Amino acid sequence: MKRLLMRKRTVVFLLVPALGLIFVFLILPGAWVIKIGMTNETLTGLKARNPDFVGFENYVMVLSDRFFYNALRITFLFVLGSAIIGQASLGLVLALLTYKKSKKLKSFVQSVVILAWIIPEVVVAYIWIAFLDKDYGTLNSFLSFLGLRKLNWFYEHPLFTIIVFNIWRGTAYSMLLFSAALETIPPSYIETADVIGSSGWRKFKDVILPNIRSYLLTDLILITLWTFNVFTPYLLTGGGPAFKTELLSIYIYRTAFRYFKLGYGASIATIALIVNLILAMFYLSLSSRKEKI
Incomplete structure:
Protein backbone atom coordinates (compact mmCIF):
# COMPACT_ATOMS: atom_id res chain seq x y z
CA MET A 1 0.00 0.00 0.00
CA LYS A 2 2.82 2.40 0.89
CA ARG A 3 4.64 1.57 -2.34
CA LEU A 4 1.49 2.28 -4.35
CA LEU A 5 1.05 5.61 -2.56
CA MET A 6 4.69 6.50 -3.19
CA ARG A 7 4.32 5.68 -6.89
CA LYS A 8 1.26 7.92 -7.16
CA ARG A 9 3.09 10.76 -5.45
CA THR A 10 6.04 10.27 -7.78
CA VAL A 11 3.77 10.38 -10.83
CA VAL A 12 2.09 13.56 -9.59
CA PHE A 13 5.47 15.12 -8.80
CA LEU A 14 6.72 14.37 -12.33
CA LEU A 15 3.54 15.72 -13.91
CA VAL A 16 3.58 19.03 -12.06
CA PRO A 17 6.28 20.72 -14.26
CA ALA A 18 4.49 19.69 -17.48
CA LEU A 19 1.10 20.78 -16.17
CA GLY A 20 2.64 24.06 -15.03
CA LEU A 21 3.98 24.73 -18.53
CA ILE A 22 0.62 23.85 -20.08
CA PHE A 23 -1.10 26.24 -17.67
CA VAL A 24 1.32 29.10 -18.32
CA PHE A 25 1.69 28.77 -22.09
CA LEU A 26 -1.72 27.37 -23.13
CA ILE A 27 -4.47 27.88 -20.57
CA LEU A 28 -3.56 31.43 -19.46
CA PRO A 29 -3.13 32.76 -23.04
CA GLY A 30 -6.37 31.03 -24.05
CA ALA A 31 -8.24 32.65 -21.17
CA TRP A 32 -6.70 36.03 -22.05
CA VAL A 33 -7.83 35.70 -25.68
CA ILE A 34 -11.39 34.85 -24.58
CA LYS A 35 -11.38 37.88 -22.27
CA LEU A 46 -8.33 55.44 -26.94
CA LYS A 47 -9.63 51.87 -26.82
CA ALA A 48 -6.10 50.52 -26.53
CA ARG A 49 -5.86 52.03 -23.06
CA ASN A 50 -9.49 51.88 -21.87
CA PRO A 51 -11.41 49.22 -23.80
CA ASP A 52 -15.10 48.67 -23.17
CA PHE A 53 -16.74 45.35 -22.36
CA VAL A 54 -19.04 44.46 -25.28
CA GLY A 55 -19.99 40.89 -24.36
CA PHE A 56 -20.82 38.75 -27.39
CA GLU A 57 -21.10 41.67 -29.78
CA ASN A 58 -17.86 40.75 -31.54
CA TYR A 59 -19.02 37.17 -32.03
CA VAL A 60 -22.29 38.33 -33.57
CA MET A 61 -20.32 40.51 -35.98
CA VAL A 62 -17.98 37.62 -36.87
CA LEU A 63 -20.87 35.31 -37.69
CA SER A 64 -22.18 37.88 -40.18
CA ASP A 65 -18.76 38.64 -41.67
CA ARG A 66 -18.35 37.30 -45.22
CA PHE A 67 -14.57 37.51 -44.94
CA PHE A 68 -14.70 35.14 -41.96
CA TYR A 69 -16.70 32.56 -43.91
CA ASN A 70 -14.37 32.94 -46.88
CA ALA A 71 -11.34 32.30 -44.64
CA LEU A 72 -13.08 29.35 -42.96
CA ARG A 73 -13.98 27.78 -46.30
CA ILE A 74 -10.46 28.19 -47.67
CA THR A 75 -8.99 26.78 -44.45
CA PHE A 76 -11.13 23.64 -44.64
CA LEU A 77 -10.19 23.13 -48.30
CA PHE A 78 -6.55 23.67 -47.39
CA VAL A 79 -6.73 21.14 -44.52
CA LEU A 80 -8.56 18.59 -46.68
CA GLY A 81 -6.14 18.83 -49.58
CA SER A 82 -2.93 19.41 -47.67
CA ALA A 83 -3.24 17.33 -44.51
CA ILE A 84 -5.85 14.61 -45.01
CA ILE A 85 -5.41 13.83 -48.71
CA GLY A 86 -1.82 15.01 -49.13
CA GLN A 87 0.42 14.56 -46.10
CA ALA A 88 -1.27 11.49 -44.64
CA SER A 89 -1.51 9.65 -47.97
CA LEU A 90 1.96 10.56 -49.23
CA GLY A 91 3.52 9.83 -45.85
CA LEU A 92 1.90 6.39 -45.81
CA VAL A 93 2.99 5.67 -49.39
CA LEU A 94 6.60 6.64 -48.64
CA ALA A 95 6.59 4.55 -45.46
CA LEU A 96 5.26 1.53 -47.37
CA LEU A 97 7.77 1.96 -50.20
CA THR A 98 10.70 1.98 -47.76
CA TYR A 99 9.27 -0.79 -45.55
CA LYS A 100 11.61 -3.79 -45.40
CA LYS A 101 14.07 -2.02 -47.69
CA SER A 102 17.78 -1.59 -46.98
CA LYS A 103 18.70 0.74 -44.14
CA LYS A 104 20.75 2.95 -46.46
CA LEU A 105 17.85 3.50 -48.86
CA LYS A 106 15.39 4.09 -46.01
CA SER A 107 17.74 6.53 -44.28
CA PHE A 108 18.34 8.42 -47.53
CA VAL A 109 14.62 8.84 -48.29
CA GLN A 110 13.86 9.89 -44.72
CA SER A 111 16.73 12.37 -44.71
CA VAL A 112 15.50 14.01 -47.93
CA VAL A 113 11.93 14.26 -46.64
CA ILE A 114 12.97 15.52 -43.21
CA LEU A 115 15.14 18.20 -44.83
CA ALA A 116 12.00 19.94 -46.10
CA TRP A 117 10.61 19.83 -42.56
CA ILE A 118 13.56 21.28 -40.67
CA ILE A 119 14.50 24.16 -42.99
CA PRO A 120 13.36 27.50 -41.48
CA GLU A 121 10.01 28.68 -42.80
CA VAL A 122 11.30 31.96 -44.24
CA VAL A 123 14.01 30.12 -46.19
CA VAL A 124 11.48 27.60 -47.50
CA ALA A 125 9.15 30.40 -48.61
CA TYR A 126 11.89 32.13 -50.60
CA ILE A 127 12.90 28.81 -52.19
CA TRP A 128 9.34 28.24 -53.39
CA ILE A 129 8.94 31.82 -54.60
CA ALA A 130 12.10 31.35 -56.67
CA PHE A 131 10.88 27.95 -57.89
CA LEU A 132 7.43 29.23 -58.97
CA ASP A 133 8.31 32.73 -60.20
CA LYS A 134 6.39 33.57 -63.37
CA ASP A 135 9.30 34.90 -65.41
CA TYR A 136 12.46 33.32 -64.05
CA GLY A 137 11.25 30.46 -61.84
CA THR A 138 12.77 27.01 -62.23
CA LEU A 139 9.44 25.33 -62.92
CA ASN A 140 8.39 27.82 -65.59
CA SER A 141 11.82 27.61 -67.20
CA PHE A 142 11.34 23.86 -67.46
CA LEU A 143 7.83 24.30 -68.89
CA SER A 144 9.18 26.78 -71.44
CA PHE A 145 11.90 24.30 -72.40
CA LEU A 146 9.16 21.74 -73.11
CA GLY A 147 7.30 24.25 -75.24
CA LEU A 148 4.52 24.78 -72.73
CA ARG A 149 3.04 28.05 -71.53
CA LYS A 150 4.49 29.68 -68.44
CA LEU A 151 2.05 29.93 -65.55
CA ASN A 152 1.67 32.57 -62.89
CA TRP A 153 1.13 29.98 -60.18
CA PHE A 154 0.43 32.41 -57.36
CA TYR A 155 -2.25 34.17 -59.43
CA GLU A 156 -3.83 31.42 -61.53
CA HIS A 157 -3.70 28.54 -59.02
CA PRO A 158 -3.08 30.14 -55.60
CA LEU A 159 -4.87 27.63 -53.35
CA PHE A 160 -3.45 24.63 -55.20
CA THR A 161 0.03 26.17 -54.90
CA ILE A 162 -0.06 26.55 -51.11
CA ILE A 163 -1.59 23.08 -50.74
CA VAL A 164 1.30 21.50 -52.67
CA PHE A 165 3.76 23.65 -50.73
CA ASN A 166 2.38 22.48 -47.38
CA ILE A 167 2.33 18.83 -48.50
CA TRP A 168 6.00 19.11 -49.44
CA ARG A 169 6.70 20.87 -46.18
CA GLY A 170 4.88 18.59 -43.73
CA THR A 171 4.89 15.05 -45.13
CA ALA A 172 7.96 14.12 -43.05
CA TYR A 173 6.01 13.72 -39.82
CA SER A 174 3.46 11.34 -41.33
CA MET A 175 6.19 9.30 -42.99
CA LEU A 176 8.18 8.93 -39.75
CA LEU A 177 5.09 8.02 -37.75
CA PHE A 178 3.93 5.39 -40.24
CA SER A 179 7.45 3.99 -40.62
CA ALA A 180 7.57 3.48 -36.85
CA ALA A 181 4.07 1.96 -36.92
CA LEU A 182 5.04 -0.55 -39.62
CA GLU A 183 7.96 -1.74 -37.52
CA THR A 184 5.51 -2.76 -34.75
CA ILE A 185 3.81 -5.32 -37.01
CA PRO A 186 5.05 -8.84 -36.18
CA PRO A 187 7.05 -10.19 -39.17
CA SER A 188 5.13 -13.47 -38.94
CA TYR A 189 1.95 -11.68 -40.07
CA ILE A 190 3.57 -10.55 -43.33
CA GLU A 191 5.30 -13.90 -43.83
CA THR A 192 2.01 -15.79 -43.41
CA ALA A 193 0.35 -13.52 -45.97
CA ASP A 194 3.21 -14.18 -48.39
CA VAL A 195 2.96 -17.95 -47.88
CA ILE A 196 -0.75 -18.08 -48.70
CA GLY A 197 -0.17 -15.94 -51.80
CA SER A 198 -1.95 -12.74 -50.74
CA SER A 199 -1.71 -9.82 -53.13
CA GLY A 200 -0.14 -6.54 -52.09
CA TRP A 201 -3.57 -4.94 -51.69
CA ARG A 202 -4.84 -7.80 -49.51
CA LYS A 203 -1.76 -7.60 -47.30
CA PHE A 204 -2.28 -3.87 -46.90
CA LYS A 205 -6.03 -4.17 -46.28
CA ASP A 206 -6.08 -7.22 -43.99
CA VAL A 207 -2.69 -7.11 -42.25
CA ILE A 208 -1.05 -3.68 -42.35
CA LEU A 209 -4.03 -1.33 -42.07
CA PRO A 210 -5.66 -2.98 -39.01
CA ASN A 211 -2.32 -2.88 -37.16
CA ILE A 212 -1.58 0.79 -37.85
CA ARG A 213 -5.15 2.14 -37.57
CA SER A 214 -4.52 3.81 -34.21
CA TYR A 215 -1.38 5.47 -35.61
CA LEU A 216 -3.38 6.66 -38.60
CA LEU A 217 -5.94 8.38 -36.37
CA THR A 218 -3.17 9.92 -34.28
CA ASP A 219 -1.53 11.27 -37.41
CA LEU A 220 -4.80 12.70 -38.72
CA ILE A 221 -5.55 14.45 -35.41
CA LEU A 222 -2.15 16.12 -35.20
CA ILE A 223 -1.66 17.14 -38.83
CA THR A 224 -5.26 18.39 -39.09
CA LEU A 225 -4.83 20.68 -36.08
CA TRP A 226 -1.36 21.80 -37.17
CA THR A 227 -2.53 22.54 -40.72
CA PHE A 228 -5.67 24.31 -39.54
CA ASN A 229 -3.50 26.80 -37.64
CA VAL A 230 -0.54 27.09 -40.01
CA PHE A 231 0.62 30.57 -40.96
CA THR A 232 3.52 29.84 -43.33
CA PRO A 233 1.50 30.30 -46.59
CA TYR A 234 1.33 34.00 -45.69
CA LEU A 235 5.01 34.22 -46.61
CA LEU A 236 4.16 33.05 -50.14
CA THR A 237 0.95 34.88 -50.97
CA GLY A 238 0.09 37.24 -48.10
CA GLY A 239 -3.45 35.84 -48.27
CA GLY A 240 -3.96 36.98 -51.86
CA PRO A 241 -4.72 37.38 -54.60
CA ALA A 242 -8.17 38.74 -53.74
CA PHE A 243 -8.25 36.76 -50.45
CA LYS A 244 -8.09 33.43 -52.34
CA THR A 245 -5.44 32.05 -49.96
CA GLU A 246 -6.51 33.87 -46.81
CA LEU A 247 -6.54 31.10 -44.22
CA LEU A 248 -8.24 31.67 -40.87
CA SER A 249 -4.87 32.26 -39.20
CA ILE A 250 -4.02 34.92 -41.80
CA TYR A 251 -7.44 36.54 -41.38
CA ILE A 252 -6.91 36.73 -37.61
CA TYR A 253 -3.50 38.31 -38.13
CA ARG A 254 -4.83 40.81 -40.65
CA THR A 255 -7.72 41.81 -38.40
CA ALA A 256 -5.75 42.13 -35.17
CA PHE A 257 -2.37 43.43 -36.31
CA ARG A 258 -2.99 45.23 -39.59
CA TYR A 259 -6.40 46.73 -38.88
CA PHE A 260 -5.59 46.99 -35.14
CA LYS A 261 -8.94 45.42 -34.07
CA LEU A 262 -7.48 43.35 -31.27
CA GLY A 263 -10.77 42.49 -29.57
CA TYR A 264 -12.43 41.49 -32.84
CA GLY A 265 -9.40 39.41 -33.83
CA ALA A 266 -9.43 37.69 -30.43
CA SER A 267 -13.08 36.72 -30.93
CA ILE A 268 -12.18 35.12 -34.29
CA ALA A 269 -9.30 33.30 -32.60
CA THR A 270 -11.72 31.99 -29.95
CA ILE A 271 -14.02 30.63 -32.66
CA ALA A 272 -10.98 29.01 -34.31
CA LEU A 273 -10.15 27.39 -30.95
CA ILE A 274 -13.69 26.00 -30.74
CA VAL A 275 -13.39 24.59 -34.28
CA ASN A 276 -10.11 22.93 -33.28
CA LEU A 277 -11.80 21.33 -30.27
CA ILE A 278 -14.66 20.08 -32.46
CA LEU A 279 -12.20 18.52 -34.93
CA ALA A 280 -10.24 16.88 -32.10
CA MET A 281 -13.42 15.47 -30.52
CA PHE A 282 -14.52 14.14 -33.92
CA TYR A 283 -11.28 12.20 -34.37
CA LEU A 284 -11.36 10.97 -30.77
CA SER A 285 -14.91 9.71 -31.27
CA LEU A 286 -13.74 7.81 -34.35
CA SER A 287 -10.92 6.32 -32.31
CA SER A 288 -13.26 5.17 -29.54
CA ARG A 289 -15.60 3.58 -32.09
CA LYS A 290 -12.72 1.63 -33.64
CA GLU A 291 -11.68 0.37 -30.22
CA LYS A 292 -15.21 -0.86 -29.50
CA ILE A 293 -15.32 -2.65 -32.83
Whole structure:
Protein backbone atom coordinates (compact mmCIF):
# COMPACT_ATOMS: atom_id res chain seq x y z
CA MET A 1 0.00 0.00 0.00
CA LYS A 2 2.82 2.40 0.89
CA ARG A 3 4.64 1.57 -2.34
CA LEU A 4 1.49 2.28 -4.35
CA LEU A 5 1.05 5.61 -2.56
CA MET A 6 4.69 6.50 -3.19
CA ARG A 7 4.32 5.68 -6.89
CA LYS A 8 1.26 7.92 -7.16
CA ARG A 9 3.09 10.76 -5.45
CA THR A 10 6.04 10.27 -7.78
CA VAL A 11 3.77 10.38 -10.83
CA VAL A 12 2.09 13.56 -9.59
CA PHE A 13 5.47 15.12 -8.80
CA LEU A 14 6.72 14.37 -12.33
CA LEU A 15 3.54 15.72 -13.91
CA VAL A 16 3.58 19.03 -12.06
CA PRO A 17 6.28 20.72 -14.26
CA ALA A 18 4.49 19.69 -17.48
CA LEU A 19 1.10 20.78 -16.17
CA GLY A 20 2.64 24.06 -15.03
CA LEU A 21 3.98 24.73 -18.53
CA ILE A 22 0.62 23.85 -20.08
CA PHE A 23 -1.10 26.24 -17.67
CA VAL A 24 1.32 29.10 -18.32
CA PHE A 25 1.69 28.77 -22.09
CA LEU A 26 -1.72 27.37 -23.13
CA ILE A 27 -4.47 27.88 -20.57
CA LEU A 28 -3.56 31.43 -19.46
CA PRO A 29 -3.13 32.76 -23.04
CA GLY A 30 -6.37 31.03 -24.05
CA ALA A 31 -8.24 32.65 -21.17
CA TRP A 32 -6.70 36.03 -22.05
CA VAL A 33 -7.83 35.70 -25.68
CA ILE A 34 -11.39 34.85 -24.58
CA LYS A 35 -11.38 37.88 -22.27
CA ILE A 36 -10.05 40.24 -24.95
CA GLY A 37 -12.61 38.86 -27.41
CA MET A 38 -15.39 40.32 -25.25
CA THR A 39 -13.99 43.85 -25.48
CA ASN A 40 -13.51 46.44 -28.21
CA GLU A 41 -9.80 46.73 -27.47
CA THR A 42 -7.55 48.03 -30.24
CA LEU A 43 -3.80 48.29 -30.65
CA THR A 44 -3.91 52.07 -31.09
CA GLY A 45 -6.19 54.90 -30.01
CA LEU A 46 -8.33 55.44 -26.94
CA LYS A 47 -9.63 51.87 -26.82
CA ALA A 48 -6.10 50.52 -26.53
CA ARG A 49 -5.86 52.03 -23.06
CA ASN A 50 -9.49 51.88 -21.87
CA PRO A 51 -11.41 49.22 -23.80
CA ASP A 52 -15.10 48.67 -23.17
CA PHE A 53 -16.74 45.35 -22.36
CA VAL A 54 -19.04 44.46 -25.28
CA GLY A 55 -19.99 40.89 -24.36
CA PHE A 56 -20.82 38.75 -27.39
CA GLU A 57 -21.10 41.67 -29.78
CA ASN A 58 -17.86 40.75 -31.54
CA TYR A 59 -19.02 37.17 -32.03
CA VAL A 60 -22.29 38.33 -33.57
CA MET A 61 -20.32 40.51 -35.98
CA VAL A 62 -17.98 37.62 -36.87
CA LEU A 63 -20.87 35.31 -37.69
CA SER A 64 -22.18 37.88 -40.18
CA ASP A 65 -18.76 38.64 -41.67
CA ARG A 66 -18.35 37.30 -45.22
CA PHE A 67 -14.57 37.51 -44.94
CA PHE A 68 -14.70 35.14 -41.96
CA TYR A 69 -16.70 32.56 -43.91
CA ASN A 70 -14.37 32.94 -46.88
CA ALA A 71 -11.34 32.30 -44.64
CA LEU A 72 -13.08 29.35 -42.96
CA ARG A 73 -13.98 27.78 -46.30
CA ILE A 74 -10.46 28.19 -47.67
CA THR A 75 -8.99 26.78 -44.45
CA PHE A 76 -11.13 23.64 -44.64
CA LEU A 77 -10.19 23.13 -48.30
CA PHE A 78 -6.55 23.67 -47.39
CA VAL A 79 -6.73 21.14 -44.52
CA LEU A 80 -8.56 18.59 -46.68
CA GLY A 81 -6.14 18.83 -49.58
CA SER A 82 -2.93 19.41 -47.67
CA ALA A 83 -3.24 17.33 -44.51
CA ILE A 84 -5.85 14.61 -45.01
CA ILE A 85 -5.41 13.83 -48.71
CA GLY A 86 -1.82 15.01 -49.13
CA GLN A 87 0.42 14.56 -46.10
CA ALA A 88 -1.27 11.49 -44.64
CA SER A 89 -1.51 9.65 -47.97
CA LEU A 90 1.96 10.56 -49.23
CA GLY A 91 3.52 9.83 -45.85
CA LEU A 92 1.90 6.39 -45.81
CA VAL A 93 2.99 5.67 -49.39
CA LEU A 94 6.60 6.64 -48.64
CA ALA A 95 6.59 4.55 -45.46
CA LEU A 96 5.26 1.53 -47.37
CA LEU A 97 7.77 1.96 -50.20
CA THR A 98 10.70 1.98 -47.76
CA TYR A 99 9.27 -0.79 -45.55
CA LYS A 100 11.61 -3.79 -45.40
CA LYS A 101 14.07 -2.02 -47.69
CA SER A 102 17.78 -1.59 -46.98
CA LYS A 103 18.70 0.74 -44.14
CA LYS A 104 20.75 2.95 -46.46
CA LEU A 105 17.85 3.50 -48.86
CA LYS A 106 15.39 4.09 -46.01
CA SER A 107 17.74 6.53 -44.28
CA PHE A 108 18.34 8.42 -47.53
CA VAL A 109 14.62 8.84 -48.29
CA GLN A 110 13.86 9.89 -44.72
CA SER A 111 16.73 12.37 -44.71
CA VAL A 112 15.50 14.01 -47.93
CA VAL A 113 11.93 14.26 -46.64
CA ILE A 114 12.97 15.52 -43.21
CA LEU A 115 15.14 18.20 -44.83
CA ALA A 116 12.00 19.94 -46.10
CA TRP A 117 10.61 19.83 -42.56
CA ILE A 118 13.56 21.28 -40.67
CA ILE A 119 14.50 24.16 -42.99
CA PRO A 120 13.36 27.50 -41.48
CA GLU A 121 10.01 28.68 -42.80
CA VAL A 122 11.30 31.96 -44.24
CA VAL A 123 14.01 30.12 -46.19
CA VAL A 124 11.48 27.60 -47.50
CA ALA A 125 9.15 30.40 -48.61
CA TYR A 126 11.89 32.13 -50.60
CA ILE A 127 12.90 28.81 -52.19
CA TRP A 128 9.34 28.24 -53.39
CA ILE A 129 8.94 31.82 -54.60
CA ALA A 130 12.10 31.35 -56.67
CA PHE A 131 10.88 27.95 -57.89
CA LEU A 132 7.43 29.23 -58.97
CA ASP A 133 8.31 32.73 -60.20
CA LYS A 134 6.39 33.57 -63.37
CA ASP A 135 9.30 34.90 -65.41
CA TYR A 136 12.46 33.32 -64.05
CA GLY A 137 11.25 30.46 -61.84
CA THR A 138 12.77 27.01 -62.23
CA LEU A 139 9.44 25.33 -62.92
CA ASN A 140 8.39 27.82 -65.59
CA SER A 141 11.82 27.61 -67.20
CA PHE A 142 11.34 23.86 -67.46
CA LEU A 143 7.83 24.30 -68.89
CA SER A 144 9.18 26.78 -71.44
CA PHE A 145 11.90 24.30 -72.40
CA LEU A 146 9.16 21.74 -73.11
CA GLY A 147 7.30 24.25 -75.24
CA LEU A 148 4.52 24.78 -72.73
CA ARG A 149 3.04 28.05 -71.53
CA LYS A 150 4.49 29.68 -68.44
CA LEU A 151 2.05 29.93 -65.55
CA ASN A 152 1.67 32.57 -62.89
CA TRP A 153 1.13 29.98 -60.18
CA PHE A 154 0.43 32.41 -57.36
CA TYR A 155 -2.25 34.17 -59.43
CA GLU A 156 -3.83 31.42 -61.53
CA HIS A 157 -3.70 28.54 -59.02
CA PRO A 158 -3.08 30.14 -55.60
CA LEU A 159 -4.87 27.63 -53.35
CA PHE A 160 -3.45 24.63 -55.20
CA THR A 161 0.03 26.17 -54.90
CA ILE A 162 -0.06 26.55 -51.11
CA ILE A 163 -1.59 23.08 -50.74
CA VAL A 164 1.30 21.50 -52.67
CA PHE A 165 3.76 23.65 -50.73
CA ASN A 166 2.38 22.48 -47.38
CA ILE A 167 2.33 18.83 -48.50
CA TRP A 168 6.00 19.11 -49.44
CA ARG A 169 6.70 20.87 -46.18
CA GLY A 170 4.88 18.59 -43.73
CA THR A 171 4.89 15.05 -45.13
CA ALA A 172 7.96 14.12 -43.05
CA TYR A 173 6.01 13.72 -39.82
CA SER A 174 3.46 11.34 -41.33
CA MET A 175 6.19 9.30 -42.99
CA LEU A 176 8.18 8.93 -39.75
CA LEU A 177 5.09 8.02 -37.75
CA PHE A 178 3.93 5.39 -40.24
CA SER A 179 7.45 3.99 -40.62
CA ALA A 180 7.57 3.48 -36.85
CA ALA A 181 4.07 1.96 -36.92
CA LEU A 182 5.04 -0.55 -39.62
CA GLU A 183 7.96 -1.74 -37.52
CA THR A 184 5.51 -2.76 -34.75
CA ILE A 185 3.81 -5.32 -37.01
CA PRO A 186 5.05 -8.84 -36.18
CA PRO A 187 7.05 -10.19 -39.17
CA SER A 188 5.13 -13.47 -38.94
CA TYR A 189 1.95 -11.68 -40.07
CA ILE A 190 3.57 -10.55 -43.33
CA GLU A 191 5.30 -13.90 -43.83
CA THR A 192 2.01 -15.79 -43.41
CA ALA A 193 0.35 -13.52 -45.97
CA ASP A 194 3.21 -14.18 -48.39
CA VAL A 195 2.96 -17.95 -47.88
CA ILE A 196 -0.75 -18.08 -48.70
CA GLY A 197 -0.17 -15.94 -51.80
CA SER A 198 -1.95 -12.74 -50.74
CA SER A 199 -1.71 -9.82 -53.13
CA GLY A 200 -0.14 -6.54 -52.09
CA TRP A 201 -3.57 -4.94 -51.69
CA ARG A 202 -4.84 -7.80 -49.51
CA LYS A 203 -1.76 -7.60 -47.30
CA PHE A 204 -2.28 -3.87 -46.90
CA LYS A 205 -6.03 -4.17 -46.28
CA ASP A 206 -6.08 -7.22 -43.99
CA VAL A 207 -2.69 -7.11 -42.25
CA ILE A 208 -1.05 -3.68 -42.35
CA LEU A 209 -4.03 -1.33 -42.07
CA PRO A 210 -5.66 -2.98 -39.01
CA ASN A 211 -2.32 -2.88 -37.16
CA ILE A 212 -1.58 0.79 -37.85
CA ARG A 213 -5.15 2.14 -37.57
CA SER A 214 -4.52 3.81 -34.21
CA TYR A 215 -1.38 5.47 -35.61
CA LEU A 216 -3.38 6.66 -38.60
CA LEU A 217 -5.94 8.38 -36.37
CA THR A 218 -3.17 9.92 -34.28
CA ASP A 219 -1.53 11.27 -37.41
CA LEU A 220 -4.80 12.70 -38.72
CA ILE A 221 -5.55 14.45 -35.41
CA LEU A 222 -2.15 16.12 -35.20
CA ILE A 223 -1.66 17.14 -38.83
CA THR A 224 -5.26 18.39 -39.09
CA LEU A 225 -4.83 20.68 -36.08
CA TRP A 226 -1.36 21.80 -37.17
CA THR A 227 -2.53 22.54 -40.72
CA PHE A 228 -5.67 24.31 -39.54
CA ASN A 229 -3.50 26.80 -37.64
CA VAL A 230 -0.54 27.09 -40.01
CA PHE A 231 0.62 30.57 -40.96
CA THR A 232 3.52 29.84 -43.33
CA PRO A 233 1.50 30.30 -46.59
CA TYR A 234 1.33 34.00 -45.69
CA LEU A 235 5.01 34.22 -46.61
CA LEU A 236 4.16 33.05 -50.14
CA THR A 237 0.95 34.88 -50.97
CA GLY A 238 0.09 37.24 -48.10
CA GLY A 239 -3.45 35.84 -48.27
CA GLY A 240 -3.96 36.98 -51.86
CA PRO A 241 -4.72 37.38 -54.60
CA ALA A 242 -8.17 38.74 -53.74
CA PHE A 243 -8.25 36.76 -50.45
CA LYS A 244 -8.09 33.43 -52.34
CA THR A 245 -5.44 32.05 -49.96
CA GLU A 246 -6.51 33.87 -46.81
CA LEU A 247 -6.54 31.10 -44.22
CA LEU A 248 -8.24 31.67 -40.87
CA SER A 249 -4.87 32.26 -39.20
CA ILE A 250 -4.02 34.92 -41.80
CA TYR A 251 -7.44 36.54 -41.38
CA ILE A 252 -6.91 36.73 -37.61
CA TYR A 253 -3.50 38.31 -38.13
CA ARG A 254 -4.83 40.81 -40.65
CA THR A 255 -7.72 41.81 -38.40
CA ALA A 256 -5.75 42.13 -35.17
CA PHE A 257 -2.37 43.43 -36.31
CA ARG A 258 -2.99 45.23 -39.59
CA TYR A 259 -6.40 46.73 -38.88
CA PHE A 260 -5.59 46.99 -35.14
CA LYS A 261 -8.94 45.42 -34.07
CA LEU A 262 -7.48 43.35 -31.27
CA GLY A 263 -10.77 42.49 -29.57
CA TYR A 264 -12.43 41.49 -32.84
CA GLY A 265 -9.40 39.41 -33.83
CA ALA A 266 -9.43 37.69 -30.43
CA SER A 267 -13.08 36.72 -30.93
CA ILE A 268 -12.18 35.12 -34.29
CA ALA A 269 -9.30 33.30 -32.60
CA THR A 270 -11.72 31.99 -29.95
CA ILE A 271 -14.02 30.63 -32.66
CA ALA A 272 -10.98 29.01 -34.31
CA LEU A 273 -10.15 27.39 -30.95
CA ILE A 274 -13.69 26.00 -30.74
CA VAL A 275 -13.39 24.59 -34.28
CA ASN A 276 -10.11 22.93 -33.28
CA LEU A 277 -11.80 21.33 -30.27
CA ILE A 278 -14.66 20.08 -32.46
CA LEU A 279 -12.20 18.52 -34.93
CA ALA A 280 -10.24 16.88 -32.10
CA MET A 281 -13.42 15.47 -30.52
CA PHE A 282 -14.52 14.14 -33.92
CA TYR A 283 -11.28 12.20 -34.37
CA LEU A 284 -11.36 10.97 -30.77
CA SER A 285 -14.91 9.71 -31.27
CA LEU A 286 -13.74 7.81 -34.35
CA SER A 287 -10.92 6.32 -32.31
CA SER A 288 -13.26 5.17 -29.54
CA ARG A 289 -15.60 3.58 -32.09
CA LYS A 290 -12.72 1.63 -33.64
CA GLU A 291 -11.68 0.37 -30.22
CA LYS A 292 -15.21 -0.86 -29.50
CA ILE A 293 -15.32 -2.65 -32.83
